[in-house]
Amino acid sequence: MQDHIVVLTGAGISAESGLSTFRDNGGLWEQHSVYDVATPEAFARNQELVLRFYNDRRxxxxxxxxxxxxxxxxxLEQRYRVTVVTQNVDDLHERGGASNVIHLHGELTKARSSKYPELVYDIGYRDINPGDTCDRxxxxxxxxxxxxxxxxxxxxxxxVVRTADHLLIVGTSLQVYPAAGLVYEVDRDVPITVIDPGEPASVSRARFIRKGAVEGVAEWVAHYL
Structure with missing residues (x-):
């Protein structure tokens, strides 16, 4: 039976593709207040601003x-069962070839009804504008x-994390909850590797590779295989 590798990814992996992170120095939250662009109240207050912010991200x-x-x-899917659990809202894992991705924080390339959350639409890289409506x-x-x-x-x-044979964490500070709490769902005997050049939150028994995503993942893959 194939090992199940679960990969938890954060903004650090997308940053190496040139996408702005939110929390680092110069990140998006230094340029925009969370309360202006990333809350339901912000959308109710200034729909046009919120839509423009995400149109720019798209x-x-x-x-x-x-x-x-x-x-x-x-x-890795050629030899193992792999599930990516990402905090990122981009589609770079899918475009990179991953076939099994769970998006914790949603997806930029989709829109949904503001009133009927079950109505979700693939929009690709198109804008969402005031007046664009769902089927209802x-x-x-x-x-x-x-x-x-x-x-x-x-x-x-x-x-998914509870079924992991190895947990690989890439490009996340492990300080954003509830996503960071997933680390504690893994079985006690499952090895954990954290790839991040910074100082992510401490994870007991984890092996740390203090490098960027591209260099660190290459090192881990060479070691694991």
Whole structure:
């Protein structure tokens, strides 16, 4: 039976494809207040600003390309069962070849009804504008989990982590909850590797590779295989 490798990824892996992170120096939260662009209240208060913010993110994503870390993780599928659980809202894992990706915080390339959350639409890299509506007439919004909203894929992600034979963590500070709590769902005897050049939160018994995603994933893959 194939080993199950579960990969938890954060903004660090996408940063190496040129996508702006949110929390680092010069990141998006230094340029925009969370309360202006990433809460349900912000959308109710200034729909046009919120839509423009995510339209800009979508345009940036359209010009970005998956990097070697995305591709190496996808290539693992040739020999192992691999599930990527990502905090990122981009589609770089999928474009890099990954076939099994759980998006904890939503997806930029999708829109959903602001009134009927079960109505979700693939929009690619197109803008969402005021007046764009779902099939039932309600305004469309980004398919993003905003601050103050539940994380609907969290339970599914926790179930997946519990089945891991190896947990690989790439490009995340492990300081953003509830996603960071997934580390504690893994079985006690399952090895954990953290790849990040910074100082992520401490994880007991984890092996640390203090390198960027591309270099670190290459090192880990060479060691694991």
């Amino acid at each position: 345009r940036q994503l359209a010009s970005a390309q998956p990097n070697r870390a995305h591709q190496l993780l996808a290539e 007439g309600a305004q469309l919004r980004p398919h993003i989990v905003w601050f103050g909203e539940e994380v609907p894929m969290l339970d599914k992600a926790a179930e």
